Amino acid sequence: MRIIQTTCLLSLLWSTISVAGPAPPQHIGIDTPQAELLRALDASEFILTGTIIEPGGSNVTSLRPSPETAIMRVTSLIESSPDQRIVNPTDDVTLIFPQSLALKADMQILVFARTFIVGERVALSVVQSSDPNESDGIPTLTARIPQLIRSRAANELRHRLLSAEAVVLGRTTRRFDAADELDVLSEHHPQLRAVIISVDEQLLGTPVPSPLIVRYATARDKSWKGAPSLEPDPTSRIFVLRLVKPYSTERFVMGGSVTRVYTLLDQADLLPTSTLETVRDIAASQPP
Amino acid sequence: MANAAIRRVAIVCGLVSLSQCVSEPVTSDDQPPQDLEQITPTPIEAETASKLEVFIINMTPASLHSESALDSEPYLAINPDEPDTMFATAFTPNASGVYSQTAPIYFTVDAGRTWEHRNILDSEYYTRDVTISTGKLSKRLFAALLRRPHFDLRLSVQDWDYPTGLLASELTTRVWIDQPYIQAIGAENNDVIFIGYNNADPSATKTAAIDVSKDGGASFNTAIIEHRTTAGRDGAPVRVSAAPDGTVYAAFQGWRHINGDSVTSDIVVVRDNSFGASQFTDLIDPLDNLPGRLVLNTSILVNSAASNLGCERVGSSLSIAADPVNSDIVYLAWGDQSNPNSVQTLRVRRSNDRGKTWSDDLINIPDATNPALAVSETGVAAFAFQRYNRETELWHTVIAQSKDAFATRHDVELARTPNASPPCIDLPYIGDYMMVLAVGDMFRGVFSANNDPDLSHFPSGIIFQRPHDFGTKELQTFWGSTVSPSIDPYYYEVGVLP
Numbered sequence: 210m211r212i213i214q215t216t217c218l219l220s221l222l223w224s225t226i227s228v229a230g231p232a233p234p235q236h237i238g239i240d241t242p243q244a245e246l247l248r249a250l251d252a253s254e255f256i257l258t259g260t261i262i263e264p265g266g267s268n269v270t271s272l273r274p275s276p277e278t279a280i281m282r283v284t285s286l287i288e289s290s291p292d293q294r295i296v297n298p299t300d301d302v303t304l305i306f307p308q309s310l311a312l313k314a315d316m317q318i319l320v321f322a323r324t325f326i327v328g329e330r331v332a333l334s335v336v337q338s339s340d341p342n343e344s345d346g347i348p349t350l351t352a353r354i355p356q357l358i359r360s361r362a363a364n365e366l367r368h369r370l371l372s373a374e375a376v377v378l379g380r381t382t383r384r385f386d387a388a389d390e391l392d393v394l395s396e397h398h399p400q401l402r403a404v405i406i407s408v409d410e411q412l413l414g415t416p417v418p419s420p421l422i423v424r425y426a427t428a429r430d431k432s433w434k435g436a437p438s439l440e441p442d443p444t445s446r447i448f449v450l451r452l453v454k455p456y457s458t459e460r461f462v463m464g465g466s467v468t469r470v471y472t473l474l475d476q477a478d479l480l481p482t483s484t485l486e487t488v489r490d491i492a493a494s495q496p497p
Numbered sequence: 498m499a500n501a502a503i504r505r506v507a508i509v510c511g512l513v514s515l516s517q518c519v520s521e522p523v524t525s526d527d528q529p530p531q532d533l534e535q536i537t538p539t540p541i542e543a544e545t546a547s548k549l550e551v552f553i554i555n556m557t558p559a560s561l562h563s564e565s566a567l568d569s570e571p572y573l574a575i576n577p578d579e580p581d582t583m584f585a586t587a588f589t590p591n592a593s594g595v596y597s598q599t600a601p602i603y604f605t606v607d608a609g610r611t612w613e614h615r616n617i618l619d620s621e622y623y624t625r626d627v628t629i630s631t632g633k634l635s636k637r638l639f640a641a642l643l644r645r646p647h648f649d650l651r652l653s654v655q656d657w658d659y660p661t662g663l664l665a666s667e668l669t670t671r672v673w674i675d676q677p678y679i680q681a682i683g684a685e686n687n688d689v690i691f692i693g694y695n696n697a698d699p700s701a702t703k704t705a706a707i708d709v710s711k712d713g714g715a716s717f718n719t720a721i722i723e724h725r726t727t728a729g730r731d732g733a734p735v736r737v738s739a740a741p742d743g744t745v746y747a748a749f750q751g752w753r754h755i756n757g758d759s760v761t762s763d764i765v766v767v768r769d770n771s772f773g774a775s776q777f778t779d780l781i782d783p784l785d786n787l788p789g790r791l792v793l794n795t796s797i798l799v800n801s802a803a804s805n806l807g808c809e810r811v812g813s814s815l816s817i818a819a820d821p822v823n824s825d826i827v828y829l830a831w832g833d834q835s836n837p838n839s840v841q842t843l844r845v846r847r848s849n850d851r852g853k854t855w856s857d858d859l860i861n862i863p864d865a866t867n868p869a870l871a872v873s874e875t876g877v878a879a880f881a882f883q884r885y886n887r888e889t890e891l892w893h894t895v896i897a898q899s900k901d902a903f904a905t906r907h908d909v910e911l912a913r914t915p916n917a918s919p920p921c922i923d924l925p926y927i928g929d930y931m932m933v934l935a936v937g938d939m940f941r942g943v944f945s946a947n948n949d950p951d952l953s954h955f956p957s958g959i960i961f962q963r964p965h966d967f968g969t970k971e972l973q974t975f976w977g978s979t980v981s982p983s984i985d986p987y988y989y990e991v992g993v994l995p
Contacts, residue, residue, distance in 0.1 A: 254593040271606055271613060271660070290594020294563045305663070324593045325663055327601070328613025329559045329962075334663050394697040395675035396733050396802060396813065396929070397625065397643075397650060428802060429924045431567070431588055432625050432643075453648055455699045474648055 236340035237321075239349045246357050247364070249337040253321040255296060256288040256354055258347060264312035267303045269332045276309035278332075281318065287354050295324070295331055303332040310341060317344035319351065367491050369478070373449045374471065375414030376488065377421075379406045381441050385422050394455075397433075399426035401456060403470065404439045406448060413492045414450070422470045423448065424456055437479045447488055449478035549992040550939075551957040553911055555948060556585065556603050556612040556986045561592050562964045562974045565983040567919070570928030571943035573988070574629040574638065577683070580936050581608040582660070584631070584638050585943050587928075587986040590623040591616050599664065600624045602640075606660065609941070609988045612962065617657050617665045621645040626676050630690070632656075633683025635713050640665060641677035641692045650697050652677050654690075656714055668714040673698040675733050676813065676929070682739040682772070688713045689772045693735030693747055705731040705749035705765075709773035720776040722767045724787040728752045732762060732798065734815040734929070740824035743772045746852065748817040748829055750798060751789070758801040764831050765789040766817065766852045780852045792846060792855050797834040799841055807885040807892065808921035811841045811866045813929040818870035818878075821935070825851050828878055830860075830868035839863035843882055845870070847902050859903035867928060869942060873935040873993045878903065881933040881942055890916045894944045894987075896933060898994045911989050914947040914954050918982045927984060938993045948972065948985035959987075 237246065250256070263280040267273060283300045296302060305325060318341050322333035339347055370376050385403040401424040408419035426436040450471040451457070457472045473479060480488065557564055568587040576582035583605050591597035592614065600623045601614035618624055618640060625643035632639060637656045644653040652674035655665035675695040681688050689711050696704040703723035710717045723731050732750025739745040751763035767789045768780035778788040799805060799812040814832030828847050836842040845860040845868070865884040872878050880903070881896040891913050899906040933942035947954070950965035950972060964973045972980035 252598070254591075254597045269613075270611070271604070290596040293592065293594035295560050295592045323597065323599065324591065324614075324616045326613055326615055327558055327560055327592050328611070331560055392699065392729070393802075394673075394699060394730065395650065395695065396810070397675065397697075398802060399648075400802065429804075429922065430802065431923050431925070432648075434923055456648075475646075 237337045237350065238340060238343065239346045243357070243360065246353070247361060249321040250357055250361055252323065252336045254289060254293070254323040255286065255333065256319070256321050257283055257286050257296065258317065258319045258351065259283045259302075261312050261314055261316040261318060261341065262301065264314060267332070268301055269303045269326050269328060269330050271328065272303060272305070272326060272332050277306045279304050279306070279312050281320075284317075287319075287351060288358060295327055296333075300331070303330065304335050305332060306335045306338070312341055316341040317347055319347045363487075366484070366487065369449060370413055370488060370491055371495070373414055373478070374452045375417045375450045376412040376492075377406065377408045377417060377448050377450065378410040378412060378445060378482070378485065379408040379419070379448060380443055380445055381405070381439050382407045382420065383441050397430050398428060399433055399436070399456065399474070400428040401425065402427050402439075404441060409445065412447065412488055413495070417450070417471075418468060422468060423450060424470055424472045426474055433474075435476050436474050437476045439473060439479075445482050447480035447482065447484060448473055449480065451478070549907075549909070549994070550990065551909055551911075551992075552609070552990040553955060553957060554609060554612070554960040554988050555962060556943070556988050557948070557963045558613050559962050559964065561614070563980055564592065564963070565919075565981050566590050567923050567926065567984045568986050569925050569945045569984050570626075570930060571932060571945050571986040572628045572930070573932040573934060573941065573943045574631045575934060575936055575941065576631050577633050582606050583609055583941070583988075584629055584659075585612070585986060585988065586624070586627045586629055586640070587945060588623060588925075589614070589986070595622055597622050600627075600642075600645075602629065602638075602657075603986065604660070609990065612988065615660075617662065618642060619644070619653065619655055619665055619667055625650075628677060628679045630679045630681040632681050632688035632713065634686075635688050637713075638665075639679055639681050639690055639714060641679040643674070643677065644670070647672070650674055652694070654692065654714060654717075669717060676735070678734070678736055680737045680739050682741065684711070684743065684772050687711060689739075690714055690717075691737045691739060691745060691747075691773060692717070693737045693749070695731060695733045695735060702727050702729055703731070705735050705751065707735065707737060707747055707773070707777060711772065720773065722747060722749060722777045722789065723751060723765075724789055725751060725763070725785070726753075728755045728760070732760070732813070732815075734813045736815050736817050738817045738819045738827070739772075740819040740821055742824050743770065744819060744824035744851070745769045745773055745777070746817050746819050746827050747777060748815055748831070750815065750831075751791075753795070755800060758799065759834065760798045760800040762796050762798045763791045764793045764796055764829070766792055766827075766829060768852050790852050790855075792829060796831075798832070799834060802924070804921050804924065804926065806840045806864060806866055807890065807916040808926040809866060809885070810924050814841060814843060814866050814868050816868045816870045816930075818872050820872045820876060822874055822876065825849060826872070826876070827852055828870045828872065828880075829855070830870050830880060832866060832868065836861070836863050841866060843868050845880055845903060847878075856902070860897070867931040867944070869931050869933040871933045871935040871940060873940070874937070875993060876900070877994050879933050879935065879940045879991075881931060881944070883927060883931060883944065883946075885916065892916060892927065892946060894931070894946060896940060896942070896989070896991050898940070898991070900994055907994060909991050910956050911944065912946050912955055912987065915949070918947050918949070919984065935993070940991045940993060941989070943986055943988050945984050945986050947982055949982050
């Protein structure tokens with residue numbers, strides 16, 4: 210009886226600690242499943258390694274030192290946007306962890322992170338990190354990153370293609386002025402132009418006629434920065450076509466027939482033929 | 498080592514009196530152009546002017562040394578209880594690059610003496626249109642933005658639990674919204690949020706609207722503030738000004754006829770006497786007995802997506818400001834084509850009777866855009882604007898103040914910056930608006946302009962946070978290489994006329 214009471218008390222105490230105390234840190238390691246790493250990658254802007262030089266410290270004036278912060282000297286930048294220039298090897302950056310860690314100086318760590326503060330210096334919010342007590346695993350974990358990035362790129366391309374109305378291989382042959390413009394709804398109006406695409410092969414999606422009409426944006430408004438130009442071009446390309454209201458409409462064409470007018474507004478929806486094999490593989494993996 | 502050398506020349510003119518600032522060396526080429534002299538009709542006494550404090554800082558943080566984006570169309574919000582804490586936005590990308598899933602706001606906790614980015618807005622890489630306002634009671638920052646990467650003008654209303662929240666939360670979202678313009682004000686038990694916008698839904702025709710939340714952003718109700726027949730839609734800008742007593746004014750362009758690059762429009766002011774409770778129908782026009790006073794009918798406005806004033810497009814120039822102590826008094830500024838020799842002329846009027854009757858023009862500024870109005874607690878009115886000189890190809894950013902409804906006024910030129918540097922490519926170039934707010938004995942605001950570190954461009958002085966060299970007039974990276982000119986946001990303060 211006494212034993213039972215003691216067990217109950219311990220059990221109660223343990224549950225109290227479990228509820229009230231911080232959740233134990235979940236680190237990534239060499240055994241972390243690919244899906245979990247992909248989730249961390251999606252939420253991150255950087256993957257980098259470094260050495261903890263001040264546990265609990267902060268070198269950003271507006272961020273107080275705390276048990277959740279640490280200053281890290283960057284050793285290597287494993288992955289980041291190609292146009293980022295604010296974090297570089299040998300920089301000292303402040304890390305903000307989701308919970309406090311038992312960090313010590315000179316510990317090596319690999320982190321998935323995104324920027325939180327960019328001021329005189331940079332503070333990164335840590336999405337996931339390796340176990341600071343197991344730095345031996347960092348090289349193995351690092352070696353998995355290239356495959357992880359390739360896997361994400363493949364997933365993104367698959368999603369892009371499968372969410373489209375149609376995907377075709379073809380060429381832009383000439384302007385189609387009759388389908389150029391729509392009513393202006395705001396200063397962010399895309400100033401659409403239309404072109405005829407001669408379709409050589411339909412790769413995915415709802416069957417389309419050939420030739421077909423596609424609208425693209427020419428506006429200088431920043432909303433359309435990076436939108437692709439589809440001026441007539443004999444080069445064969447892959448067109449990922451979408452129906453985006455109100456820019457996609459039905460249109461009377463010669464002979465009194467009605468055709469859909471597709472849109473291509475995102476540069477990533479215009480693919481070079483070097484991706485043709487990959488696109489075909491994705492198409493082949495779909496049920497007929 | 499290059500860092501230290503660059504940073505040593507950073508501060509030239511901080512918080513100093515106007516007289517101290519203008520004592521900085523300037524060459525003969527730097528004298529105000531003739532046209533600027535002409536827009537200062539009745540300067541106040543020099544002694545009074547010399548006591549006014551002027552402070553201007555380029556807001557781009559030091560670690561963004563290689564930044565060269567078009568950081569235009571700035572907006573400012575101030576923590577009402579701790580005015581040293583401020584927030585600003587612009588079309589600024591996340592410095593982490595194109596993979597980033599967040600967009601930055603500018604943030605300061607030291608009254609604007611240093612600014613940093615906080616990457617907290619939920620929008621891919623940067624936002625489209627974005628405005629912000631602080632809650633009085635909830636201690637939150639509210640943001641109304643058009644979220645990327647969507648192509649359907651997707652409004653996202655978000656709130657940030659500052660300063661420690663790592664990411665703003667989305668309160669609501671919907672599509673086909675243009676130029677969301679947010680204002681929050683503390684009511685009895687909660688923050689009331691107003692979002693003026695133009696409904697860009699293709700099926701809508703009366704498109705000037707305001708969404709009102711009386712529960713701190715938990716829910717919103719829409720008030721269509723256009724009650725007349727339109728030319729298919731209204732103009733893009735819907736500006737809101739809320740006074741602490743619950744009087745809320747809003748101004749919009751009631752478009753009546755579209756003729757190519759011109760629009761025949763009414764300039765309309767609506768009013769609500771109690772935090773939006775009566776759907777902004779408390780001000781009736783005597784001509785047609787409909788809600789919304791026609792301050793001016795059949796004004797001709799610019800309607801063009803092309804650069805027509807220097808590198809900038811115009812057409813969204815509109816501002817309204819209620820006196821925070823006496824809400825019977827309200828100022829209105831808009832841009833139109835009333836002067837045939839000017840691409841767009843800014844006009845300012847005032848009402849002393851809650852918008853029922855309006856003065857004649859108090860100010861006319863030709864070839865100008867981005868009007869911004871504010872009224873101090875002492876009743877001093879401020880009017881900030883950006884004027885383009887077609888001869889010198891310079892933008893003049895000016896704040897004018899007046900204690901007597903602009904019968905006399907005092908102008909401070911904040912910047913005189915080149916036009917086509919960087920080249921005219923994207924729009925907006927400097928923005929569809931700039932800002933001024935009244936805080937105690939200061940007017941505080943933001944504007945965007947060319948970022949050459951050239952002292953002659955800033956007659957009231959300037960601080961750069963990012964690496965630069967005033968000698969060579971070049972921006973530099975940490976490694977000493979030259980950075981191309983671009984558009985940066987600037988924060989400014991000017992003392993309220995005593």
